[in-house]
Amino acid sequence: MPNILLADDHDLVRDTIAAYLETVEDFNVLTAANLNDALELMRGLDLIDLLILDYNMPGMNGLEGLTRARAAFPACKVALMSGVANRDVANSAMGQGADGFIPKSLTAASLVNAIKFVLSGEKYMPFDFGTARTEAKAGGEFSKLSARELQTLEQLCIGLSNKEIARNLDIQEVTVKLHVKNLLTKLGVSNRTQAALLAKERHLF
Amino acid sequence: MPNILLADDHDLVRDTIAAYLETVEDFNVLTAANLNDALELMRGLDLIDLLILDYNMPGMNGLEGLTRARAAFPACKVALMSGVANRDVANSAMGQGADGFIPKSLTAASLVNAIKFVLSGEKYMPFDFGTARTEAKAGGEFSKLSARELQTLEQLCIGLSNKEIARNLDIQEVTVKLHVKNLLTKLGVSNRTQAALLAKERHLF
DNA sequence: GACGCATCTATACTTTAGTATAGGTGACTA
DNA sequence: TAGTCACCTATACTAAAGTATAGATGCGTC
8 A cells, every 4th residue: 555645734735635545545645744744754654655745835945845855765756736836846846856746726536646647656747737827827927037037036036135046046146136127127017026026926936 | 414615726625625525524515616616606506505715716806705705695604714814814704704714724623613613603713723833923023013114014015115115104214214124123034025025925915 | 200112313334226238158040 | 140039247337225323202101
């Protein structure tokens, strides 16, 4: 029987998904409320086949949590689950070694399929996700942004300074200023705070 | 058998909660992905006992969706469900006539209790919710702010400059800077963007 | 009355943000 | 091949943000 560890900070979401998986399929589902608890639990067990991590959860810190989990348990398959993330996040996650990406917009039946898929050693990422809002709205204002500008905007959404962004993206501060200025113009806002608020409002990051 | 209509835009969350409720208790659970679909569905049926609305869902627009639902179906009980809302939102919801408030941090067992409670004609709101992050931080950080600092923060959340804030509050720009500096310290953040993002995350404005 | 506190203002300063202009590279394309 | 575009860097500047210190007012409390 496959052992699955589901980590999500919303008790209701976590428990019901766990209960669902255990009833409809022959899974043994353990749960945790944050990343640290999940990793701690795994250290005591060492027999988890699949770890499912909520993208927005204490301890995750973006994709850093994914990296930590993979480093601590290289043999275990890791899937990321999110209710808000867009295709970029999904791609980044897969790029950083995730075995699957599960948007919460998935149907329950598809979730089971996805899990089976990953357990069998395949990578899973739905290609039709984000049809509703995520992608549509992203199309409007944000489609004008270049790759670098998007990355810059992402950093703005954590409230970082130009200097910090420059360090993170490994470019000069002047360049960051250029990207910021250009994205402000493209988004039609007058400062970084408005840009961050706009992106947050559209659920981009 | 009580008929419940569960409206949430996350298929996964919605379907698993629905499945859970149907297996553990004698509920008949219908589902919808947004407010309009939910109301449309009810128009054709007119026998729903309890409508559960996700607070963050297309068509909700804050508590306006709650008002719309109650206006359209005065006889039906309505509960609000949210993964992020704080006590203030919960109180407002109850104030505007909601029959229950269900944080997603609730356990699955408590959810069933809550539903039974509401179906029996009682109002349900957990008094211990937000023990984890929501309330602790919301009460903690923002209660330290003075009236003026809160007003300043509100303006920050629209992305205004110090000069604009000064004009709106009818004080000098230096004073605004003082308020900003103080509230940054109190909130433990390092610039206005982070302050705005924090306040937005806590749904203060 | 003395004290604390929120409020406002002032001066003076450093740092960060944002604008402007110019130039270099590589990739892709008409 | 010439042109376009994303990208990066540089210099130089203005404007805005943030820090520090000091002093004034009013309000409520001990």
